[in-house]
Amino acid sequence: MAYSDKVVDHYNNPRNVGSLDKNxxxxxxxxxxAPECGDVMKLxxxxxxxxxxxxxxxxxxxxxxxxxxxxxxxxxxxxGKTVEEALAIKNTEIVKELSLPPxxxxxxxxxxxxxxxxxxxxxxxxxxxxxxxxxAAAQQ
Amino acid sequence: xxxxxxxxMDYHATTPVDPRVLEAMLPYFTQNFGNAASxxxxxxxxxxxxxxxxxxxxxxxxxxxxxxxIFTSGATESNNLAIKGVAEMYREKGNHIITQVTEHKAxxxxxxxxxxxxxxxxxxxxxxxxxxxxxxxxxAITPKTILISIMYxxxxxxxxxxxxxxxxxxxxxxxxxxxxxxxxVGKIPVDVQKDNIDLLSxxxxxxxxxxxxxxxxxxxxxxxxxxxxxxxxxxxxxxMRSGTLNVTGIVGFGKACELCQNEMxxxxxxxxxLRDRLKANFFGKLDEIFVNGSLSxxxxxNLNISFAYVEGESLLMGINDVAVSSGSACTSATLExxxxxxxxxxxEDLAHTSIRFGLxxxxxxxxxDYVADRVIETVVRLRELSPLYEMAKEGVDISxxxxxxxxxxxx
Numbered sequence: 001m002a003y004s005d006k007v008v009d010h011y012n013n014p015r016n017v018g019s020l021d022k023n024x025x026x027x028x029x030x031x032x033x034a035p036e037c038g039d040v041m042k043l044x045x046x047x048x049x050x051x052x053x054x055x056x057x058x059x060x061x062x063x064x065x066x067x068x069x070x071x072x073x074x075x076x077x078x079x080g081k082t083v084e085e086a087l088a089i090k091n092t093e094i095v096k097e098l099s100l101p102p103x104x105x106x107x108x109x110x111x112x113x114x115x116x117x118x119x120x121x122x123x124x125x126x127x128x129x130x131x132x133x134x135x136a137a138a139q140q
Numbered sequence: 141x142x143x144x145x146x147x148x149m150d151y152h153a154t155t156p157v158d159p160r161v162l163e164a165m166l167p168y169f170t171q172n173f174g175n176a177a178s179x180x181x182x183x184x185x186x187x188x189x190x191x192x193x194x195x196x197x198x199x200x201x202x203x204x205x206x207x208x209x210i211f212t213s214g215a216t217e218s219n220n221l222a223i224k225g226v227a228e229m230y231r232e233k234g235n236h237i238i239t240q241v242t243e244h245k246a247x248x249x250x251x252x253x254x255x256x257x258x259x260x261x262x263x264x265x266x267x268x269x270x271x272x273x274x275x276x277x278x279x280a281i282t283p284k285t286i287l288i289s290i291m292y293x294x295x296x297x298x299x300x301x302x303x304x305x306x307x308x309x310x311x312x313x314x315x316x317x318x319x320x321x322x323x324x325v326g327k328i329p330v331d332v333q334k335d336n337i338d339l340l341s342x343x344x345x346x347x348x349x350x351x352x353x354x355x356x357x358x359x360x361x362x363x364x365x366x367x368x369x370x371x372x373x374x375x376x377x378x379x380m381r382s383g384t385l386n387v388t389g390i391v392g393f394g395k396a397c398e399l400c401q402n403e404m405x406x407x408x409x410x411x412x413x414l415r416d417r418l419k420a421n422f423f424g425k426l427d428e429i430f431v432n433g434s435l436s437x438x439x440x441x442n443l444n445i446s447f448a449y450v451e452g453e454s455l456l457m458g459i460n461d462v463a464v465s466s467g468s469a470c471t472s473a474t475l476e477x478x479x480x481x482x483x484x485x486x487x488e489d490l491a492h493t494s495i496r497f498g499l500x501x502x503x504x505x506x507x508x509d510y511v512a513d514r515v516i517e518t519v520v521r522l523r524e525l526s527p528l529y530e531m532a533k534e535g536v537d538i539s540x541x542x543x544x545x546x547x548x549x550x551x
Contacts (some may be wrong), residue, residue: 010141034543035489
């Protein structure tokens with residue numbers, strides 16, 4: 001199975017490898033997949049709470065070249081987008097961009113799941129912060 | 141001395157034809173091209189001579205008589221012929237076959253087909269070291285058992301089964317013993333008399349011969365084994381395997397066996413040293429790596445290692461100037477991880493991180509050192525990318541985590 005040039009490029013030069021502080025209230029963390037399946041992706045995003053724009057994204061992946069490329073591409077794509085725009089990213093777009101063969105489509109699905117997981121995590125954090133604030137304000 | 145790239149280190153998958161083998165084969169393509177079954181002219185006689193010479197060379201390598209060697213298209217066919225041939229011929233005597241879970245698919249799938257046709261098959265488990273338990277074998281035998289089929293050495297983990305002991309048990313009980321000898325013949329001593337083997341599958345392309353030809357040793361004395369043919373036609377090979385013989389392939393096969401017989405002792409010692417050097421290089425530089433299968437009962441040229449937290453296919457991609465193979469699901473056509481590693485009790489997560497190294501006749505020390513360096517640097521790089529390695533370093537017990545395929549994991 002030959003890899004597409006883009007997959008090879010992302011593999012050799014992965015974008016945005018690393019971690020953000022998961023305790024930062026503006027960071028959403030998504031961890032999807034399972035070691036038994038051979039695919040685990042961790043995707044983190046720092047979102048500006050006022051503008052809802054994703055300012056930073058980092059990933060780490062345990063998986064094949066296509067999985068690494070899919071998650072690397074995901075971090076590239078979400079940066080600069082709003083939360084809603086990022087939630088609209090479809091795995092089929094990843095498949096097209098990376099020319100993934102049928103047997104690797106599930107890697108793109110996992111990347112889409114990772115984006116959603118990270119943003120859902122961020123949303124949950126925002127909701128619980130918002131719930132905490134009125135109480136804090138009331139105490140003043 | 142610089143290494144020539146790409147490096148081949150997948151000798152269990154196939155081997156290059158030895159130049160001396162190729163030389164032996166060439167005259168049979170355009171000069172001595174006769175059909176070995178043409179009894180009435182010199183073209184046929186010359187081809188027949190080439191075939192009979194090869195038959196003797198192969199027989200000599202395994203301690204058999206030339207009359208006991210049947211030529212096939214390869215070991216898959218030999219395995220099919222041995223198992224189906226015995227099952228059909230001796231169906232009045234019984235219908236139970238004993239084999240084990242880490243056999244090659246050529247054996248396992250043949251057994252599955254026979255099960256559908258009404259045979260009973262027992263698949264013995266293996267211990268953590270990859271070997272069957274002899275007591276399990278004894279307990280599995282019934283009055284209806286007609287065949288035991290156990291491979292000499294496994295193609296993925298290189299583990300060698302207790303063949304002589306199994307042969308002794310089979311002989312005591314009057315049960316035929318078939319051995320898939322593909323990975324062992326020509327690499328370690330295999331003797332059908334000493335090991336009490338009744339049927340032995342051999343493959344040419346695994347021992348520096350050409351692809352497309354193999355053999356089945358079929359015992360003629362003490363006891364005599366009869367087989368129902370699976371291919372009908374002109375009655376070649378004593379009626380056991382019809383079809384014009386692949387003369388060029390057979391001549392090459394014979395020459396390859398002769399070379400193995402002459403060079404095996406020295407070659408296996410050299411490869412064992414190189415394999416141990418490769419292993420020492422890895423264990424010297426990396427943590428959290430594990431050898432799969434017994435280290436002591438193992439082919440001298442095999443190494444199968446799990447590199448925790450790094451998925452196999454991504455590792456192979458990173459060493460793209462080195463040819464090895466992996467037990468990861470991503471590298472299999474069916475997306476299933478290695479069933480052999482599973483049978484050893486290796487967790488699926490570690491199965492996905494396994495790499496098989498198969499050294500061979502043309503492997504050099506420089507290649508071993510180069511491969512070790514490339515693998516080590518790729519493992520280190522990919523561990524930087526790995527969320528599992530990060531978690532392990534933080535002290536998270538990954539085995540306790542609940543994973544979900546979407547929406548995030550719970551800690």
